[in-house]
Amino acid sequence: MRKLIVAGNWKMNTSVAEGVELAKKVSAYAEQKNLPAGKQIVIAPPFTHLAPVAQVINADKVILAAQDCAATKNGAYTGEVSASMLKGLGVKAVILGHSERRQYFKENSEILLKKIKLALEEGLDVIFCVGETKDQREAGQSLYFNVVKAQLVDTVFTLTKEEFSKIIIAYEPVWAIGTGLTASPEQAQEIHEFIRKEVAANFGDEVAQNTTILYGGSCKASNAAEIFAKKDVDGGLIGGAALKADDFGKIIDAR
Ligand code: PEP
Numbered sequence: 001m002r003k004l005i006v007a008g009n010w011k012m013n014t015s016v017a018e019g020v021e022l023a024k025k026v027s028a029y030a031e032q033k034n035l036p037a038g039k040q041i042v043i044a045p046p047f048t049h050l051a052p053v054a055q056v057i058n059a060d061k062v063i064l065a066a067q068d069c070a071a072t073k074n075g076a077y078t079g080e081v082s083a084s085m086l087k088g089l090g091v092k093a094v095i096l097g098h099s100e101r102r103q104y105f106k107e108n109s110e111i112l113l114k115k116i117k118l119a120l121e122e123g124l125d126v127i128f129c130v131g132e133t134k135d136q137r138e139a140g141q142s143l144y145f146n147v148v149k150a151q152l153v154d155t156v157f158t159l160t161k162e163e164f165s166k167i168i169i170a171y172e173p174v175w176a177i178g179t180g181l182t183a184s185p186e187q188a189q190e191i192h193e194f195i196r197k198e199v200a201a202n203f204g205d206e207v208a209q210n211t212t213i214l215y216g217g218s219c220k221a222s223n224a225a226e227i228f229a230k231k232d233v234d235g236g237l238i239g240g241a242a243l244k245a246d247d248f249g250k251i252i253d254a255r
Contacts, residue, residue: 003212005235006252007042008242019049023057025245030061054090065093071114083122093125099174109154120163127168134175157202168212170237176217185226188215192232221250228255
């Protein structure tokens with residue numbers, strides 16, 4: 001079933017104590033709202049917060065996600081955290097392919113596909129981020145469409161239909177992340193529709209109709225409703241505005 005998801009990517013923010021408090025508030029909000037089936041709230045705290053946050057959230061109401069996982073299963077990889085370690089903490093999903101990981105940690109499609117496969121092997125859902133840079137956007141539609149298509153073709157489009165059913169796509173234009181510049185609802189719809197058509201071309205219409213495609217990039221309480229109202233936008237991946245429970249709550253309520 002196509003789900004409506006509002007996911008909070010906390011990035012490298014909050015102390016453990018602050019994160020636990022934020023998670024408690026989000027969980028209490030979710031409990032009080034009694035969300036309809038098919039609408040999900042996801043939070044992705046830093047690795048250090050996952051175990052204590054898992055203790056304080058209602059796992060039936062809030063899905064715990066990680067912001068990354070290792071590209072290898074286990075072994076001598078100092079500093080890395082594997083998908084199976086995350087699974088053991090109660091993590092249900094992982095964000096992969098975020099533009100900050102691509103840009104600062106040089107994660108390419110080859111690395112990302114390894115991460116995706118290991119996450120799926122552990123039964124984790126994957127929120128897979130794609131999106132074009134400012135220069136690519138300014139070069140025109142055929143270029144930014146092709147950039148996004150290539151990010152999908154090289155990774156999640158190589159999966160089986162069954163594997164792909166665990167993928168949530170997040171369209172996050174790099175020029176909109178943390179910049180205060182948001183894609184207009186029309187810009188978001190245009191590319192979400194394109195992504196859904198590409199999913200249909202690869203996996204068929206039924207899979208495409210069931211695929212959740214999130215928008216991310218300076219999405220906040222004041223603009224979420226008009227973006228989420230577009231027919232191919234199934235919620236959002238929220239950065240800065242996910243760090244305040246009230247703001248995140250307003251975004252959850254936006255659709
Ligand atoms: C993000 O990093 O996934 C994101 C969407 O950030 P922001 O909402 O702060 O632009």
